[in-house]
Amino acid sequence: MLTKFKGKKITGILGILPENEYDYDEETKEFADRQTKRLKRIMGYGKRRAVKPETATSDLCIYGLNYILKNNWINKEEIGGIVVVTLTPDYFVPHVSNIIQGECDLPKDVVCMDIAQGCSAYLMGLMQAFMLLEHMENKKVLVFTGDVLNRKAKTDKEMQAQFGGDAASVTVVENDEQAKDIYFNMYSDGKDRDCLIMPAGGYRLPRSAETAEFKDYLGDGILRCKNHIWMEGSKVFNFVQKEVPPMIEEILQYAGVSANDADWFLFHQPNKFMMEKLADKMQVPYEKMPMNIVGEFGNSSGSTIPINITYNVANDLLENERVCCLSGFGSGLTWSSALVHLGKLHFCELVTSTC
Amino acid sequence: MSLEEKKEFLAEVFELEEEEVVETVILNDLETWDSVAILSIIAFMGEKFNKYPLAKEISKFKTMGEIIDMMNESE
16 A cells, blocks of 8 residues: 555654563573674664563553643543554453553543554554544544563563563544645565464464473474464565565655655664664665664564654654654564654653553 | 675674685584574675575575575576
8 A cells, every 4th residue: 555644643652661671691691602692793682671470561551641641741532542553462352442441531432443463563553543533523543552472570581582572652643734744655465474473372273281382393493382473584584675675765755755855764673683784775874763772672563663763763853843754564464664744742752661 | 796705794794714714614613603694694695686595595504605606696
């Protein structure tokens, strides 16, 4: 899909982090070898955040919405819809959006919607919100992203990916006749869906004691458990290098701006290596494309773009209006981008929750 | 691309001196024959030759010569 949204504006972004922090060197010290250090250097691994064992996605989202309401950045009566994009719903039934609605005591005419999506979550959520706004007049739509794939107790020694992070975000979008057009494209390739897959937990293969066992399923010497996400790393890397640069070229061309005109390239943050190779291929200077999120907070799937924005460019976007290119890519496979004039935000902040 | 340029890249990836990058090197003898090396080679293949090999293909290689052959065949 290639399209533009008219009269829609992003007016506030809040990033929400869990408080538990982990450090790559500390986590790997018992088995660290030369590869461990090499990985750290090229991938940019460092610190990451993961939620506590009892925390669910809605907890992070509710913390964020309460923070917004407490600051009077919006009031409940202005909310017309909430869109929650997550890979880790609290339950299959009921939905995270309804949990938020109930816990935050939102009006009954609020449209509540959950979408399952991985690293393209933010773009998918924005797209849905822009479409809902066509029917919202003065009401606002809130886009939530949130995932808790890495939750654990601080003392739990269970092996986890040292780049995985948990986080959430809330973005306010609203109608504004004066707003500049938002250019948007989205692609999918379900044929390659198996290169990012969580084998167990759905109706195809429910979780069981057996799916929790770690085994060398793929014959590559790596122990995997069917309850976790399996990634065929090189296939994903190649997919990103092949598909993302032409998609960005298309969106820039469609918007009539050059790569030089864009102030920020605010992309999903899998690791520094992949970001650098993308920037090289697109000939985007590194200083326009922040790549530090994986090493500061971990790769939090659907929340990396709003965490990137609130951590790296918050002050700039509170004071100025900037030409921003956003892009997410991941499970599905799905890849998407938007060219948007972002700025003069009412709020843009990154908070640490108690979750 | 010249053989020297390929060897220069491989020396960097494997943290070797350029004169140590010879076709007969057994990859399993190198401490740096790891996931970082494989990913770097994949990225190089895409960047320089517009080829997209997978990790499982490259990890089968036994010698440095096989990596160089793959590059030569992609030109």
